[in-house]
Amino acid sequence: MxxxxxxxxxxxxxxxxxxxxxxxxxxxxxxxxxxxxxxxxxxxxxxxxxxxxxxxxxxxxxxxxxxxxxxxxxxxxxxxxxxxxxxxxxxxxxxxxxxxxxxxxxxxxxxxxxxxxxxxxxxxxxxxxxxxxxxxxxxxxxxxxxxxxFKQLAKPEREQVPGLRLTDRELQVLRFVAKGMNNREISKQLYISENTVKNHVRNILEKLQLHSRMEAVMYAVREKLFELP
CATH class of the missing domain: 3.40.50.2300 (Response regulator)
Structure with missing residues (x-):
C-alpha cells in the first residue's frame, strides 16, 4: 500500500x-x-x-x-x-x-x-x-x-548573427509574444502545450543572443523579421 x-x-x-x-x-x-x-x-x-x-x-x-x-x-x-x-x-x-x-x-x-x-x-x-x-x-x-x-527604433548596433534563421513556428510564437500573450494563451492559439511554447521561446532567445521576451520582440521588429500591425 x-x-x-x-x-x-x-x-x-x-x-x-x-x-x-x-x-x-x-x-x-x-x-x-x-x-x-x-x-x-x-x-x-x-x-x-x-x-x-x-x-x-x-x-x-x-x-x-x-x-x-x-x-x-x-x-x-x-x-x-x-x-x-x-x-x-x-x-x-x-x-x-x-x-x-x-x-x-x-x-x-x-x-x-x-x-x-x-x-x-x-x-x-x-x-x-x-x-x-x-x-x-x-x-x-x-x-x-x-x-x-519599436517601429521607430533604428537598426541595432548588434551585428546580426550570420545565417540566423528562426523557424516558421518560432516566428508565430514571437508574433503572439509581441501581442502581449502569455505562454498559456499562445499554446491555445497554436494548439500546442505550454512546455512547447516555453521551448520555442528559449530557442528564440538563444538564436538571437538575447535575454528576455521583450528584447526578442524589439530585435525582430528592428530587423524586420515580421511586420507588426
Missing part, C-alpha cells in the same frame, strides 16, 4: 515580493492587498529607489514592484541596479506614467512587466505571478505604445 504522504505534491513556495513606491498610502495599500493574496508573501517595502535597491539585496525577492518616478533614485535606475545585484529578481513596474519613453526604458533595462496604477488588485496579483514564472506582461493600454516605439 502506498503512503499517501509520499505521493502528495509539495506545496509551492510563496512568491516573495518587495514593494517600492514613494507614495506611502498607495505603498501600504498595495502591500496589504498583496499580502492577502494566496501564494504571495510581501517581504518588504521601500519609499525610494536607493532604499529599494538596499532591501532587494538583503531580502532577495522573487518580484520587485517599482514605481517609475521616485525621489533620490528613479525606478528605472533602481531597476538596473537591482538586476545587477539580484539577477534572479523579476521587475514589475507599477506606475502612473503612461509615457512611451518610460515604458521603453523600463523594458530595455530589464523590467519584465509594466502596469499602470489604475489596474485592479487582481490584475496586479496576476502580473506578479506571471513575471515570477518568467513571462512578460504589459498593460493592454501600453502594449500598442510599445509596438509603436
Amino acid at each position: 502506498t503512503d499517501a504522504s509520499s505521493t502528495a505534491t509539495p506545496e509551492r513556495e510563496p512568491i516573495r515580493v518587495l514593494v517600492v513606491d514613494d507614495q506611502e498610502l498607495f505603498r501600504r495599500g498595495i502591500t496589504m492587498l498583496l499580502a492577502a493574496e494566496p501564494g504571495i508573501e510581501v517581504v518588504g517595502e521601500a519609499g525610494d529607489g536607493i532604499e529599494g535597491v538596499e532591501l532587494a539585496e538583503s531580502a532577495a525577492p522573487d518580484v520587485v514592484l517599482l514605481d517609475v518616478r521616485m525621489p533620490r533614485r528613479s525606478g528605472i535606475e533602481a531597476c538596473v541596479e537591482i538586476k545587477q545585484a539580484v539577477p534572479s529578481a523579476k521587475i514589475l513596474m507599477l506606475t502612473m506614467s503612461d509615457e512611451e519613453a518610460d515604458l521603453y526604458e523600463a523594458v530595455k533595462n530589464g523590467a519584465s512587466g509594466y502596469l499602470l496604477k489604475d489596474s485592479s488588485i487582481d490584475e496586479v496579483a496576476q502580473a506578479v505571478r506571471v513575471v515570477a514564472d518568467g513571462q512578460s506582461l504589459i498593460s493592454p493600454s501600453m502594449a500598442a505604445k510599445l509596438i509603436d516605439e
